[in-house]
Amino acid sequence: MRAPDMDAGVTAGDVLLAVENVSLRFGGVKAITDVSFDIRKGEIRAIIGPNGAGKTSMLNVINGFYHPQDGRITFKGRTRSKMRPYVAASQGIARTFQNVALFKGMTTLDNIMAGRTLKMRRGFFWQMLRHGPAMAEEIEHRKVVEEIIDFLEIEAIRKVPVGRLPYGLQKRVELGRALAMEPELLLLDEPMAGMNLEEKEDMCRFILDVNSQFGTTIALIEHDMGVVMDLSDRVVVLEYGRKIADGVPDEVKSNQAVIDAYLGVPH
Amino acid sequence: MTAVDSVRADTFAKLLAHNAAVRGDRPAFRHKDLGIWQTWTWAEVYENVRCLAVGLERLGLKHGEAIAIVGANRPKLYWTVMAAQMLGAVPVPVYADAVADELAYVLAHAEVKFAAVQDQEQVDKILSVSERLPLLRHMIYDEPRGLRDYDHTRLHPMAEVIAEGEEALKDPGVASWLDGIMAAGKGSDVSIILYTSGTTGRSKGVVLTAERCIAAARDTVTFDKLDEKDEVLAYLPLAWVGDHYLNYAQGLVAGFCMACPESAETAMQDLKEIGPTFYFAPPRVFEQILTRVMIRMEDAGRLKRRMFHYFIGVAKRYGEKILNGERVPLGGRLLYGLGRLLVYEPLKNVLGFSRIRVAYTAGEAIGPDLFSFYRSLGLNLKQLYGQTEAFLYVTAQPDGAIKPDTVGPPMPNVEIRLSESGEVLFRSPGMFVGYFKDDEKTKEVLTEDGFIKTGDAGFFDPAGHLKIIDRAKDVGKLNDGSLFPPKYIENKLKFFPNIKEAVAFGHERDYVSCFINIDLTAVGNWAERNNVVYGSYQELAGHPLVYDMIEKNVDEVNRSLAAEPMMAGAQIRRFLILHKELDADDGELTRTQKVRRGFIAERYAPLITALYDGSGEADITTEVTFEDGRKGTISARVKIRDMRIYPAAVKEKAA
Numbered sequence: 061m062r063a064p065d066m067d068a069g070v071t072a073g074d075v076l077l078a079v080e081n082v083s084l085r086f087g088g089v090k091a092i093t094d095v096s097f098d099i100r101k102g103e104i105r106a107i108i109g110p111n112g113a114g115k116t117s118m119l120n121v122i123n124g125f126y127h128p129q130d131g132r133i134t135f136k137g138r139t140r141s142k143m144r145p146y147v148a149a150s151q152g153i154a155r156t157f158q159n160v161a162l163f164k165g166m167t168t169l170d171n172i173m174a175g176r177t178l179k180m181r182r183g184f185f186w187q188m189l190r191h192g193p194a195m196a197e198e199i200e201h202r203k204v205v206e207e208i209i210d211f212l213e214i215e216a217i218r219k220v221p222v223g224r225l226p227y228g229l230q231k232r233v234e235l236g237r238a239l240a241m242e243p244e245l246l247l248l249d250e251p252m253a254g255m256n257l258e259e260k261e262d263m264c265r266f267i268l269d270v271n272s273q274f275g276t277t278i279a280l281i282e283h284d285m286g287v288v289m290d291l292s293d294r295v296v297v298l299e300y301g302r303k304i305a306d307g308v309p310d311e312v313k314s315n316q317a318v319i320d321a322y323l324g325v326p327h
Numbered sequence: 328m329t330a331v332d333s334v335r336a337d338t339f340a341k342l343l344a345h346n347a348a349v350r351g352d353r354p355a356f357r358h359k360d361l362g363i364w365q366t367w368t369w370a371e372v373y374e375n376v377r378c379l380a381v382g383l384e385r386l387g388l389k390h391g392e393a394i395a396i397v398g399a400n401r402p403k404l405y406w407t408v409m410a411a412q413m414l415g416a417v418p419v420p421v422y423a424d425a426v427a428d429e430l431a432y433v434l435a436h437a438e439v440k441f442a443a444v445q446d447q448e449q450v451d452k453i454l455s456v457s458e459r460l461p462l463l464r465h466m467i468y469d470e471p472r473g474l475r476d477y478d479h480t481r482l483h484p485m486a487e488v489i490a491e492g493e494e495a496l497k498d499p500g501v502a503s504w505l506d507g508i509m510a511a512g513k514g515s516d517v518s519i520i521l522y523t524s525g526t527t528g529r530s531k532g533v534v535l536t537a538e539r540c541i542a543a544a545r546d547t548v549t550f551d552k553l554d555e556k557d558e559v560l561a562y563l564p565l566a567w568v569g570d571h572y573l574n575y576a577q578g579l580v581a582g583f584c585m586a587c588p589e590s591a592e593t594a595m596q597d598l599k600e601i602g603p604t605f606y607f608a609p610p611r612v613f614e615q616i617l618t619r620v621m622i623r624m625e626d627a628g629r630l631k632r633r634m635f636h637y638f639i640g641v642a643k644r645y646g647e648k649i650l651n652g653e654r655v656p657l658g659g660r661l662l663y664g665l666g667r668l669l670v671y672e673p674l675k676n677v678l679g680f681s682r683i684r685v686a687y688t689a690g691e692a693i694g695p696d697l698f699s700f701y702r703s704l705g706l707n708l709k710q711l712y713g714q715t716e717a718f719l720y721v722t723a724q725p726d727g728a729i730k731p732d733t734v735g736p737p738m739p740n741v742e743i744r745l746s747e748s749g750e751v752l753f754r755s756p757g758m759f760v761g762y763f764k765d766d767e768k769t770k771e772v773l774t775e776d777g778f779i780k781t782g783d784a785g786f787f788d789p790a791g792h793l794k795i796i797d798r799a800k801d802v803g804k805l806n807d808g809s810l811f812p813p814k815y816i817e818n819k820l821k822f823f824p825n826i827k828e829a830v831a832f833g834h835e836r837d838y839v840s841c842f843i844n845i846d847l848t849a850v851g852n853w854a855e856r857n858n859v860v861y862g863s864y865q866e867l868a869g870h871p872l873v874y875d876m877i878e879k880n881v882d883e884v885n886r887s888l889a890a891e892p893m894m895a896g897a898q899i900r901r902f903l904i905l906h907k908e909l910d911a912d913d914g915e916l917t918r919t920q921k922v923r924r925g926f927i928a929e930r931y932a933p934l935i936t937a938l939y940d941g942s943g944e945a946d947i948t949t950e951v952t953f954e955d956g957r958k959g960t961i962s963a964r965v966k967i968r969d970m971r972i973y974p975a976a977v978k979e980k981a982a
Contacts, residue, residue, distance in 0.1 A: 206361035211472070216592035218362065269473055 082131030109298035124148040154243035164223035175240025228259035248280040337514030340413040347373035359589035380410035382492030390415035398445025420566035431456035514538025532763030543757025544576035555582035598679035610693035638666035646703030694822035718757030733792035803834025809896025838900035895975030906963035
C-alpha cells in the first residue's frame with residue numbers, strides 16, 4: 061500500500077548490487093546457471109521460484125558463503141568473484157536464514173548484541189575488564205540494540221533464552237540481529253515461512269518499516285505470493301537455476317513463463 | 328496525609344500544582360523506555376503539563392471541548408489528561424484496542440475536537456473513520472515511528488506541542504494567564520467522561536466532576552492509608568474507571584508515583600521490577616498467576632516441591648488468621664514464620680508482590696480458594712464493589728474484616744439501600760452527574776431521591792457486608808417461587824478447576840438444571856494421570872469418569888446452596904456436559920468471555936428440552952466456526968445426570 065510513494069524516493073538506476081552471468085555448480089549439479097540481475101538502492105527486491113530453483117544458493121552467493129565458478133558480483137561499485145562471509149558482513153550485508161540460526165541458549169538481548177560484534181572497536185582485553193572505554197562502548201551498543209527491541213516490539217522477551225520462544229518470535233529476533241549490523245543490504249531467506257497470518261502481517265509491517273525508516277535495501281526470498289506481490293518493488297523469478305523473468309510484480313504475475321513454472325505446462 | 332488535608336484543591340490541576348509545591352522532588356511518574364526506567368518528579372510533571380496545556384491551547388483547544396485520549400498507559404497520555412483538565416477541556420479516554428467502529432462511535436458521540444494518541448496504529452484507526460468525525464480538528468501523537476510521511480497539517484508530535492508551549496511560557500504574560508485559567512477552574516466543572524465498555528448495547532458516556540472525583544479519592548486514600556511513599560503500576564486500561572480512579576485520582580490526591588509499564592506484554596516483569604505497594608487486578612489475573620506458579624512448581628526439584636507444598640499447607644491453616652489478627656497458637660506462628668522465610672516471601676518477590684500493602688480485586692466473583700491462597704501468603708488482598716457511575720467504589724473490605732463471599736460494607740460516606748426486588752441502590756460522594764447527552768438513561772438509573780440503581784441484586788449478611796448475587800434482571804424465579812440467580816450458581820461451579828464454564832437454566836421452570844463445559848487443561852491433565860484415553864474434546868467431555876468427577880463438584884455446589892436459606896431452592900437437579908467448548912467465535916460468549924445465556928438456550932434448545940422432559944440423553948447438532956472462519960457442524964449424543972437434592976437444613980438451624 062505504501063510501495064508507490066516509496067518508488068518515488070528511490071533514485072532510479074542507483075545500483076547497489078549487480079549479479080552478472082553467475083553460475084554455480086556442485087560437482088555435476090548446476091545450482092545456478094548464467095543468472096544476472098541487479099538490486100537498486102532502497103528497494104525491496106524479491107527472489108521467487110519453485111522449490112530447488114536456486115534461490116537460497118543465490119543468497120549464499122551474494123553474501124559470500126558460496127563462490128560461483130563463473131560470473132561477477134559488484135557491490136557498492138566493487139567487483140569481486142570471491143568473498144568470505146565476514147567480509148561481506150563488514151561491508152554491510154546482513155542476512156537471516158530459512159531455518160532460524162540463533163544462539164538458542166542465549167537471551168534475545170544477547171543474540172541481538174551479537175549482531176553488534178563487528179561494530180565493536182575495543183579488543184578482547186578491554187572487554188574482559190568491563191570498565192572504561194569498553195564499558196562506554198557497550199552502553200552505546202546496548203542503546204542501539206534497545207532501539208531495535210523497541211522497533212520490533214519484543215520488549216517482553218528481552219531476557220528470555222531464544223530456544224524457549226515460539227518460532228515466529230525467533231524469526232523476529234533473527235531479523236533484530238541482522239538489523240543490529242546496520243546493514244546496507246539485508247537478505248531475508250523466507251522471513252514468513254511457518255508463520256500464521258497474524259505473524260506474517262507483523263513481519264510485513266516490520267520489513268516495510270525497516271525499508272522506509274532506515275532506508276535499508278532488502279532482498280528477500282518468499283513463497284507466499286500475496287506477500288511478495290504486496291511488499292516488493294521488483295521481482296526476479298528463477299527456475300532450475302535460470303532466470304525466467306524479472307520486473308515489477310504486475311509484469312511478473314502475467315508472464316507466461318512464470319505461470320508455467322508455477323502451475324506446470326500441459327503435455 | 329496532613330498535606331493533603333491541608334489543601335482543599337477542588338480540581339486535578341490544582342492538586343497537581345499542590346503536589347509540585349509540597350513534594351516537587353518526589354517521583355510522580357515512571358516509564359520504562361528502551362529498557363531503562365525513566366522518572367519524572369512532580370515538579371517536572373507540573374512543568375510538562377503546563378507546557379502541554381499551553382501548546383494545546385495554541386492549537387485551539389478551548390474550555391469545555393472534548394479531547395480523546397487513545398493509547399496504552401504512557402506518562403504523556405496521562406499528562407494530556409492533566410493538561411486538558413487544566414484548560415477546563417474534557418478528556419475522553421477510549422479503549423486502545425477498540426475497533427475502528429467503536430472508536431468512531433465514542434469519538435463522534437463525545438463530539439471530540441482533539442485526539443491525543445499513542446502511535447501510528449491509533450492515528451491510522453482514527454484516519455480510517457475520519458469521515459464520521461467532522462468535528463475532529465487536530466491529532467497529537469506520542470510515538471513518531473512510521474508517521475514521518477503523513478500529512479502534518481492536522482497531525483502533531485506531542486514533543487513539538489510541549490516545546491511550543493515551553494517557548495510560549497517564557498512570556499510571563501502567558502504564564503500568568505495559565506495560572507488564571509487554573510485558578511478559575513471550578514470543582515463542579517466536568518472533569519472527565521468515561522465511556523462504559525457497553526456489554527449491553529452502545530456504550531454510555533459517564534460524566535464526572537472534579538470535586539466529586541476528588542472527594543471519593545480522598546475517602547479511599549484515607550481508608551487504605553495511602554501516601555506519597557506508595558507506588559502503583561499503571562497497567563489497567565486508561566479508559567476504565569479503575570485506572571482513572573485507583574491510579575490517577577488516588578495518585579494525585581495521595582501524591583504517590585505511577586509507573587507505566589514498557590508494554591502491555593511486559594507488565595508482569597515490570598511489576599517485579601517496580602514492586603508496587605498498591606495493586607489491583609481482576610480475579611482472572613490472580614488465577615493466571617496461581618496457575619503459572621503451580622505449573623512451575625511441578626518442574627521444580629523434589630525437595631523444593633515438598634517444601635513448597637508443606638508450607639502452603641501451613642499457610643492455609645494459619646496464614647489468613649494471622650493476617651486478620653486472630654489468635655493462633657505459638658507453634659503455628661513459628662511455623663508460619665519459617666514458611667515466610669523459606670517460601671512466602673521469595674514467592675511474593677518473584678511475583679512482584681513483596682511490597683504490596685493493599686491489593687484489590689473486583690469485576691467478577693473470585694473463587695474462595697483463590698482468594699484465600701493469596702491472603703494466606705500474607706498478601707492483603709481485598710475485594711471491592713463498584714461501578715463507573717459511582718466513580719468506582721461502593722463497598723470495600725476493610726483491613727482485617729474479610730469474608731471471601733462478600734464485597735464488604737459500604738465505603739465511608741456511601742449510602743446503600745436495597746429495593747424491594749433486591750436491587751442494590753447507592754448514593755456516593757463520587758457519583759456521576761449523568762450520562763453524556765442521554766437524559767433519558769440518566770433518569771432511568773436514578774431514583775427520585777438521587778440514588779443510583781446498580782442493576783445488581785444482592786443482600787446484606789448479618790455483619791452488614793454486602794453480598795452480590797447476580798444482575799438484577801437476570802435473577803429469575805422458579806415455578807415454586809424460589810429465587811433463581813443463574814450467575815451465582817454458575818460462579819460456584821466455575822470455582823472448581825475442572826469446570827471452565829457453566830450455564831444454568833431455571834427461570835419459570837420447575838427446577839434448576841445446567842450445561843457444563845469442562846476445562847480441557849485441567850481435565851486433560853487429570854486424564855493423563857489416570858490413564859483415561861481420549862481422542863478429542865468431545866470424547867473426553869462424554870467420558871463416564873469425567874461425568875463422575877463433575878457430579879461430585881455439582882453435588883458440593885448443591886450442598887453449599889442448601890446451606891443458604893435464600894438459595895436452597897436453586898439446587899441443581901440435572902446437568903449435562905456439553906460436547907464442545909462455548910466460544911466467542913460462535914457467538915456463545917461475549918468477547919469479554921461472558922456467557923450469552925439467551926443465545927445458548929436457543930442454540931441448544933433440544934438439550935434443554937431433554938433436561939426438563941426426564942430423558943437420559945439427547946442428540947444435538949450445532950454449527951461451529953473454525954479459527955480461520957470456515958464453518959462446519961458437530962453432532963453429538965449428550966448424556967444427562969440426575970442429582971441429589973439436599974434439604975434446606977440450615978433454615979431450621981438459622982431459626
